[in-house]
Structures are given as structure tokens and as C-alpha cells.
Amino acid sequence: MNKYKNITLNGLIFQNPTFMLVLGTCPTLGLISSASSAAGMGLTVVVILTLSNVFISLLKNLIPNEVRIPCYIVVIATLVTFARMVLEKFVPDLYDSLGGFLALIVVNCIILGRAEAFANKHTVLESAVDGLANGFGFTAALTVMGIVCEFLGKGSVFGLQIMKFKIGIFASPAGSFLIFGISIALFVYILNLFEQHKRVKVNRLARENLLNTEAA
Amino acid sequence: MGTMIAIILAGVFTNNFITVKTYGICPFLGVSKKTSSAAGMGIAVTIVMVLATLVTYPVYRYVMVPLKFDFLEIIFFIFIIASLVQMLEMIIRKLSPALYNSMGIYLPLITTNCAVLGVTELVIGDMSQFLAGASMNVGWAVLYSLFAGLGFTLIMILMSGMRERLNYYKTPKALAGFPTAMVTASLICMAFMVFTYIQL
Amino acid sequence: MTVKQFFKSTSFKCIAALLSILLVCGVFLTIMYGLLEVTEGERLQRAIKKLYGGTEVTIYGMDDVKIDDSVKEPKSLVSETVSLEKADILAAYRIELVQDGETHNHYLVQSRGKGGNDNGTVTCWVAVEIKDGKISEIYNISITANTSQEYADGRFNDEFFGKFKGEYNDRVFSTADGYLVSGATQSSNAIDNSVNGAISFIKETFLGEEIEASKPYSMYIDLEKTAFDKETGKLTVVTKDKAEGLYPKPFTFEIAVTADKKIESFEIIANGSTSDKNIDKMNPDILNGTLFAGKDLAYFENITANGQYSDNMNEVLSGATQSNFICAYACAFALANIDNYTGGNA
Numbered sequence: 003m004n005k006y007k008n009i010t011l012n013g014l015i016f017q018n019p020t021f022m023l024v025l026g027t028c029p030t031l032g033l034i035s036s037a038s039s040a041a042g043m044g045l046t047v048v049v050i051l052t053l054s055n056v057f058i059s060l061l062k063n064l065i066p067n068e069v070r071i072p073c074y075i076v077v078i079a080t081l082v083t084f085a086r087m088v089l090e091k092f093v094p095d096l097y098d099s100l101g102g103f104l105a106l107i108v109v110n111c112i113i114l115g116r117a118e119a120f121a122n123k124h125t126v127l128e129s130a131v132d133g134l135a136n137g138f139g140f141t142a143a144l145t146v147m148g149i150v151c152e153f154l155g156k157g158s159v160f161g162l163q164i165m166k167f168k169i170g171i172f173a174s175p176a177g178s179f180l181i182f183g184i185s186i187a188l189f190v191y192i193l194n195l196f197e198q199h200k201r202v203k204v205n206r207l208a209r210e211n212l213l214n215t216e217a218a
Numbered sequence: 219m220g221t222m223i224a225i226i227l228a229g230v231f232t233n234n235f236i237t238v239k240t241y242g243i244c245p246f247l248g249v250s251k252k253t254s255s256a257a258g259m260g261i262a263v264t265i266v267m268v269l270a271t272l273v274t275y276p277v278y279r280y281v282m283v284p285l286k287f288d289f290l291e292i293i294f295f296i297f298i299i300a301s302l303v304q305m306l307e308m309i310i311r312k313l314s315p316a317l318y319n320s321m322g323i324y325l326p327l328i329t330t331n332c333a334v335l336g337v338t339e340l341v342i343g344d345m346s347q348f349l350a351g352a353s354m355n356v357g358w359a360v361l362y363s364l365f366a367g368l369g370f371t372l373i374m375i376l377m378s379g380m381r382e383r384l385n386y387y388k389t390p391k392a393l394a395g396f397p398t399a400m401v402t403a404s405l406i407c408m409a410f411m412v413f414t415y416i417q418l
Numbered sequence: 419m420t421v422k423q424f425f426k427s428t429s430f431k432c433i434a435a436l437l438s439i440l441l442v443c444g445v446f447l448t449i450m451y452g453l454l455e456v457t458e459g460e461r462l463q464r465a466i467k468k469l470y471g472g473t474e475v476t477i478y479g480m481d482d483v484k485i486d487d488s489v490k491e492p493k494s495l496v497s498e499t500v501s502l503e504k505a506d507i508l509a510a511y512r513i514e515l516v517q518d519g520e521t522h523n524h525y526l527v528q529s530r531g532k533g534g535n536d537n538g539t540v541t542c543w544v545a546v547e548i549k550d551g552k553i554s555e556i557y558n559i560s561i562t563a564n565t566s567q568e569y570a571d572g573r574f575n576d577e578f579f580g581k582f583k584g585e586y587n588d589r590v591f592s593t594a595d596g597y598l599v600s601g602a603t604q605s606s607n608a609i610d611n612s613v614n615g616a617i618s619f620i621k622e623t624f625l626g627e628e629i630e631a632s633k634p635y636s637m638y639i640d641l642e643k644t645a646f647d648k649e650t651g652k653l654t655v656v657t658k659d660k661a662e663g664l665y666p667k668p669f670t671f672e673i674a675v676t677a678d679k680k681i682e683s684f685e686i687i688a689n690g691s692t693s694d695k696n697i698d699k700m701n702p703d704i705l706n707g708t709l710f711a712g713k714d715l716a717y718f719e720n721i722t723a724n725g726q727y728s729d730n731m732n733e734v735l736s737g738a739t740q741s742n743f744i745c746a747y748a749c750a751f752a753l754a755n756i757d758n759y760t761g762g763n764a
Contacts, residue, residue: 024396027243028332065439069432072300073439075329079293080443087289087454094456094464098563105292105339106332111244114330175240176407183400191392232536289451293443344565346506347537414536 006131013135019112020143021189026112029103030144031178037160039099040148044141046089046104050081051113051140052133057081058121059129065122074117075108082107112140143185151181221352222361228348229365231413235333236373237406238414242333246374247399249324256378259324260371264364266306266328267337270299271363274338276356295338300329333370337363376406462511465543469526469558470515477526478512500623505615506530506539510623513545523548524557525620531612533604538565540608544616546586551625553586559613564605574602574609582613590614635725635751638744640668646759650674652683653759655748657690664727664740666690671745673752681749684710691741699738704745709734718750725750 019025026047033039057077065073086104089097097104107113116136121129149159155172157165171177235241242263249259274295282288307325311318328334341359349358380402389398424430466475500507506529513524525548530541541564545557559579582591591610593603643656655671667690674682684707691697703709710718719725721732727743735742 024247025244027247028240028336031240031243061439064435066428066432066435068428069436071329072297072436075296075300076293076436076439076443079296080447083289083292083447084450086292087450090456091454102336102339102343106241106336108292108296109330109332109335111330171408171411174407174411175237176404176411178240179400179404179407183397183404186400187390187392187397190397194392289455290444290447293440293447297440344539347539347565 005128009128009132010135013132013137014139014142015193018139018143018189019115019136020140021186023112023115024186025115026110026140027182028106029110030147031175031182032103033100034144034147034151034178034181035155035173036099037145037148037152039096040144041141041160042093042096043100043103044137044144046085046100047107047110047112047140048134048137050078050085050107051116051137052130053081054078054113055116055121055129055133056126058117059124059126062122070122071114071118074114078113078117079108112136147178147181147185150185151178154181221349221358225348225358225362226365227413227416229362229367230369230372231410232416233348233366234369234373234410234413235336235366236370236403237410239336241336242331242370245324245327245331245333246370246377246403247396249327250374250377250399251381253375253378253382254320255324256374257371258320259327260367260374262324263328263331263333264367264371266299266303266325266331267334267363267367268360269302269306270295270334270338271341271359272356273298273302275341275359278342279356291339291342295335296329299334299338303329333366337366373406373410377403380406462509465528465560465562466513466526468560469543469545470513473515473517475513475515475524478514500619502615502619504532504611505619506532507615507619508541510619525624527616527619528562529612529616529619531608531610531615533611534564534608535602535604538605538608540564540605540612542609542612542616544613546617546620548620548625553617553620553625555585556582556613556617558583559609561609564608574605578606586617634754635747636755637725638664638747639751653752653756654687655752657744657748659690664744665692666741666744667692669741669744669748671748671752673749675752675756679753679756680712680714681710681753683707684745684749686745689741690744691738696738696741700741700745701734701737704742710746710749713749715750715753718746718753722746722750 013019017023020030029043029047030040033043054074054077058074061073061077082105085107086097089100089104116132120132124132151172153159153164154169155174155177157163157168169177172181233239236243236246245259245263250256277294277298278288278291282291282294303325307318310325341354341362345354345358345362348362352358377399381399384398384402393401462477466477507527508530509528511526513526515522515524524545526543526545528541528543530539532539534540541562543560543562545559546553547555547557559582561574591613593607593610638657640656640658644654646653650672652672652674655669655673657666657669659668660666668688669686669690670688672683672685672687676682686705686707689697691700697705701709721734722743723731725747727740727747729739731739731743735746
């Protein structure tokens, strides 16, 4: 069970694809000016990433090592095309708002990265969990930045007007870059604090244990 | 002539791939630490963009659309790009080892560069805003991809210049690396926002 | 390398694996495409559901757009895109719906308005109600797509669309009419162009109306108050208040035009000059109407510099230049447009 907990925590926090590994930056920067497109993109990636991890993990013994990258790309491209059809059929509004970035999920480094770094070495279940964890890590990062960016840039959150002000720059790529950069810095900073805190705690416990044993 | 100017301005300035469309950010952040490598990457991307458009646009328009196979576009485009990159790498390695050493190393990265897939997807969509009334054809598609690539290269070089300078300054630990690069990129974007006021 | 060796080699394995994956994926997608394809009809249904809510409607294609005899023969049918000056017409349908026991005839036009942010476009469906061969009201509008309108998404709400909906009255929409989404002015402009384009397309193509060319010499003229009196045969011309940055308040003139397009009589009913002092400065021959009588359009074109006011006007107009200019301009308007008011038989 510990194994799955590790995979999940890695995907969500310690190796968060957006904040820690800085992968899949194009859709992130392109879509965080609107919270709902950011969340929509995130959820689409969750589905595609999980399915691609599962399929690649299933096929890992059939695919020769020399042509594995082209094979992964074909699998991912198929899934993206499929997702595009489904969205166009059933969620046309989201399909319109994602625009060109939907097709570009194919070259989203997170998906190929997870296939190459994880799915072709692990079991199907582990790969699925990894896909979900990384996907939701990506979604969470995008949604949080999307909310901040949309609120500053348009005064609204998920399309609901909250305030009457707007700072135009945050609705443009310049603002997206700025928010993304600051978010990474904050995330790393908080994580460092947390880790130090944990290490201090661990050190103190160890010392106490040591003292106890010495005393005994 | 008007269309040509409109496409050139759109590709390099008003619709710059990095500052406006946010395509091709991975190499933009990853390979922009040194000017020489940034320029090499930019030129390699430009070449692949032009070649990919040259192949995908006619095939899509004159074969896939009439045969109603246009829903397979993503698979087909990425396959063409991957093969092109592979072929280009082999050819360069064979013909000019010096060039391969300076540029070839960036080629494998280009397959998963969204600028290339992005431009092939863009030119098959609605391009009327760049055409100043002319109708779309292969020539305009290739011209657009060429100047979009050059616009990409321009920003890469600008960015690498700034990052080379930034190396001399001490940044807080949390801000070092990507966050600083992003804020720098944000400043470049702001400067390039001026060009979006050009009305063609 | 023999054939047998080739089949055992890695390269064969690679090719086989790649091709079989491609094949499986291709077949899978083709099947899924068959199941999930969004047809043109479905897109139309989506648009109609957005525009008409749950109301049942009957759709007629482009081969059956004639409503009844009150509508003249439709001119041409849309095969592909029809390009207008500021919009492209992408599709058009005739819609019939029954509401409160009454049959309503609508035209539904998909129009791509130009002139948005960053030279982009906004595409809208525009549903227009037709009564007695004329556009009676704009029923509803919905945005389907846009290019480069980052500031537009989710911000065009019912409040904005309210300016279009309702009785039509030959309006031309522009961002100058006060309704626009601030921060998305250019996108608003593209929507205005899209609606205007759809309406002029319906008028010209389906309703057989001649599109009114914009009237020459109308820049300083208040067209709503300007009217032709059939009994006296005089055109009452009213100028705009402080038109286009000039000082004078509205003038009212009564101008009669001869059959060979010369000024028959010219009379100032209301003088809009800013003060009595300025009236005194005006050319007395203009005030009593003797200067302009018998003059033709070429004369006024000459002295008003083709209707463009500048600070160096012709010396005929010197004195209270702007007031004099407006008088000459009104005459030019009357001569240039008299046929529109009389129907060509003055």
C-alpha cells in the first residue's frame, strides 16, 4: 500500500509535473487566463495520461526498444484524437475554449515523459495510479493558477463576475508567465519549509531516542 | 505584396509563437541558457517547421480532406514530423558532422516541440486574419511557418541574451532557475505586446 | 541477408510492431469517427437549441428559402462563403416556428464578422424574423466561434445582446451606440459587423431589397429629421447639432430643387449660428437665398471643397465660415439626394 501512497504523493506534490518538473508548459501558459479552460484542459489530460499509461504498460513487452518512442507517440495521438472527438460530440463548449491546445496534448511532455519514465517499467495498476496522480497534480496546478489569473485579469472566477476591476496584463501571456513563475517559486519555497521542518523534527526525535537509549 | 507583409508581420511580431501563442515553451525555457545553443535550436525548429508544413499542408488539403480522412490529422502530422526529424538527423550526420555537433543534438527534442505541430495545425485552420483577403495556398502556409519560426528564433536569442546576463546576479533560492526565467519571459512578452496594436 | 534472416532481425520486429500499432489505432479511430462524427446537421441543431431554447422549429435548406409572395424572388443561393465588406456569410437557412398559435418566419444566418481584436473575427448565428417581406425583429444571436479574441470569452452576455434584440427599424449597429463590453471593444465591433453583415445579406439576397447606398453629403445632416414635403415640393434639411466638431447648432432649411438639378429656392427656417453677431457676419446673399438660387451641384462641390470643411474655405463662405459652409453643404446634400426623396420624379 505504501508503494501506491508514494506514487500518489510523488505525482501530486514532490514531483508535481507543473511546479517541480516544469513540463507541459505550453498549454499551461496558454490556458490559465481562464480558470474553466485550465480545469477542462487538466481533466482532459488526466484521462489521456491514465489511458496512455495503462496501454503503454500493457504493450511494454510487445514494443521493441528501438521504436518505442514512435509507438508511444502513435498511441498518444490516437488517444488525443479520440478525446477530441468525444469532446466535440458531447462538450462542444469546452472543445471550443481549448482550441488549438487540444491537438497539442500529443506533444505534451508530461504524457510522453510518464510513458518513458514510468509506464514502460511498471505494472498496469501502478501505471494507472501514476497517471491519475500526475494528471491531478497537473490539473490542480492549472486550476489554482487559472483562478488567480482569471481573477486578476478579468475580475471573475470560472466565468462568474466577482469584482468590477481587471488588470489587462493578466489576461495575456505576459501575465501567465508572471503567475506561473511566481507560483513555482512559492511552491518550491513552501515545500522547502515543510521539508526542513520535517527534517528538524526527525533530527530531534532521533536525538531524543539516542539520549533515551544512552540514558537507559 | 500586402498579404506577404501581413504574414511576415503576423509571424514575427503580432502573432509571435512564444509571446502571443505560447507555443514551443519547453525549448524556450530549456535551451535558452546560452545564445549559441538558443540560435541553433531556433534555426533547427524553423527548418523543421517549414519542411513539416511543406509536406502536411498539401497532403491534408488535397488528399485527406477530399477523401474525408481529415480526422486522422493528428496521427498523420506527428508521424510526418517524427519521420522528418529522424531523417534530417541522419542526413546532417552523414553530410556535415560539424553541423551535426552544433545543431543535430537539438533535433530529437523537436519531435515533442509544440511549435512544429502547432504551426501545421494552425495553417489548416482559419487563417483569414493574416491573409489580407488573399486565399490560402501552400505558398502562404510555408511562408507563414517560415516567419513564425524566425519569430521563435528571435525570441529565443533575446531570451538567451538576458539569461546570460542574469547568471551574474544572485537570486533567492526559491526563485533561481525556472521562476526567474519565467519572469524574464513575462517582461519580453510585455515588450512584444506593443506589436499587437499593429492593425494590418 | 536472406529473407529468413530478415524476418528474424530486429528491424523486422520494429517495422512489424510500428505498423501493427498504426493499423490498430487507425482502425479504432475510423470506427470511433463513424460513431462520434459531428455532422453539419448536428451543428445546426446545436445552434438552434441555443437560439430558440426548446421551441420546435422546422428548418428549410438553401433550396427552399422563399417564405411567401410578400418576398421577392431570392437572388442567389449561398453555395460557399459569401464575402461582404465587413463580414463573411457562412451559412443560411429558413426557419419556421409556431409560437402562441402563430407561425413565424425566420431567417437564420451564420456570419463571420471582421475587425476584431488583432484582426481576428467573431462568428455568430443571427436569427431574424420576417413579416410582410421585411425584417421585423432580430430574434436572437449567439456566438459560435472566434479567432484571437482572448478578451471576449464569457463576457458577451444577455445585456450586450439586448442591444440587437427586438424591433429592428433599419438600424446599423456600431460600437458608437454605447453598448459594448469594455475591455473587449474590438470584439464588440466584430460582433456588430457580423450582425450588420447578416442583415444586409438577408435584405439583399432573400428579400430582394436594394441596399441603400450611404447618402452623399450626409456627414453633417441629421437624416432622421430631414424630410420631403410632397405638397410644397420642398425638402426640409436639418443639420446635426455641432456636427462633427463644428460650432453651429442645428440649422433648418427648406430647399426646392428644379427638375434639371438646380436650386430653385433656398430658405433658412431656423438659424443655428451661435450668436446674433455671427448671423450678422454671415454672407447676406446666403441669408436671403439669392446667392444659391440657380446653382448646380458642381458649384457647391467647388465652394465646399467636396464637402470637407477646413479652416481655409472658399472666400464665398468667409465671414461666419462654418455657418456659411453648413448652408452650402445642405444645398449640396439636397441636390445629391433629391431623387431618393422624390423617387426620381421631381
